Amino acid sequence: MPREIDREGVRRLAGQGAQLVDVLPAHEYREEHLPGAVSLPLRKLEEQATDVLDRHRAVVVYCWDSA
Amino acid sequence: MGFTEVYDYVAGILDWLAAGGPIEGTSAGQPRAGDVARGDVPTCGLDERLGEVAARAHAAGWDACVVVNQERVVLGLLRAKELDGDPGSRIEAAMRPGPSTFRPHVPVAELAHYLVDHDVENAPITTSDGRLVGLLLRDDALRAAHGHHQAEGDAT
Numbered sequence: 572m573p574r575e576i577d578r579e580g581v582r583r584l585a586g587q588g589a590q591l592v593d594v595l596p597a598h599e600y601r602e603e604h605l606p607g608a609v610s611l612p613l614r615k616l617e618e619q620a621t622d623v624l625d626r627h628r629a630v631v632v633y634c635w636d637s638a
Numbered sequence: 639m640g641f642t643e644v645y646d647y648v649a650g651i652l653d654w655l656a657a658g659g660p661i662e663g664t665s666a667g668q669p670r671a672g673d674v675a676r677g678d679v680p681t682c683g684l685d686e687r688l689g690e691v692a693a694r695a696h697a698a699g700w701d702a703c704v705v706v707n708q709e710r711v712v713l714g715l716l717r718a719k720e721l722d723g724d725p726g727s728r729i730e731a732a733m734r735p736g737p738s739t740f741r742p743h744v745p746v747a748e749l750a751h752y753l754v755d756h757d758v759e760n761a762p763i764t765t766s767d768g769r770l771v772g773l774l775l776r777d778d779a780l781r782a783a784h785g786h787h788q789a790e791g792d793a794t
Contacts, residue, residue: 573644573645573646574644574645574646575645575646575648576645576646576647576648577647577649578647578649578653578654578657578659580645580647581645581647581654584645589643589645593651595651600663601663601664602663602664602665603651603655603661603662603663603664603665603666604651604661604662604663605651605654605659605661605662606660606661606662607662608662620641621640624641626640626641626642628643629643629644629645630641630643630644630645631644631645631646631647632644632645632646632647633646633647633650633651633654634650634651635650635651635652636649636650636651636652636653637648637649637650
């Protein structure tokens with residue numbers, strides 16, 4: 572179960588080398604995303620996560636907002 | 639999936655943008671409301687008198703004033719028409735209560751269209767909890783949107 576973090580937590584983890592994952596549709600990712608984030612749209616997340624991400628590094632997922 | 643350290647940034651990129659965080663992507667370079675809004679707009683409280691507030695605003699070169707509480711949360715707006723009202727009236731009675739506000743991350747081109755379409759001179763830009771960032775002037779919005787559009791055209 573992912574742990575919830577806030578903005579400062581994201582900054583801290585990103586500084587420590589965490590992988591940022593944008594789960595929004597690809598066209599929205601192209602418009603804007605957090606620096607260094609990779610695009611893994613939600614419907615492809617489970618299928619591609621192990622191919623794209625390093626299991627030994629922290630992962631931070633985000634969407635548009637909490638809705 | 640074998641990932642042991644997974645976090646969920648629940649507030650999302652909207653929270654990041656609202657806080658002015660850096661972004662990447664095709665819209666990264668476009669000016670946003672928070673970049674163009676004027677943070678030095680005069681402010682006043684509900685209990686002040688219109689005459690004093692108007693004098694203060696005009697002395698600072700403004701024909702607008704934003705009504706805020708002690709936490710700088712926007713309560714109302716005084717545009718030129720309101721500032722010309724009865725000098726003895728309380729701000730609470732003179733102001734336009736609950737003006738439409740916009741977030742700092744909204745592209746300024748979008749707001750320029752809004753301000754023109756609705757024939758509005760300016761609009762308060764606030765954080766998601768209603769605190770004043772600044773007042774976006776229609777002319778500033780149009781200039782910024784036009785300047786960015788020209789720069790994009792020059793680059794192609």
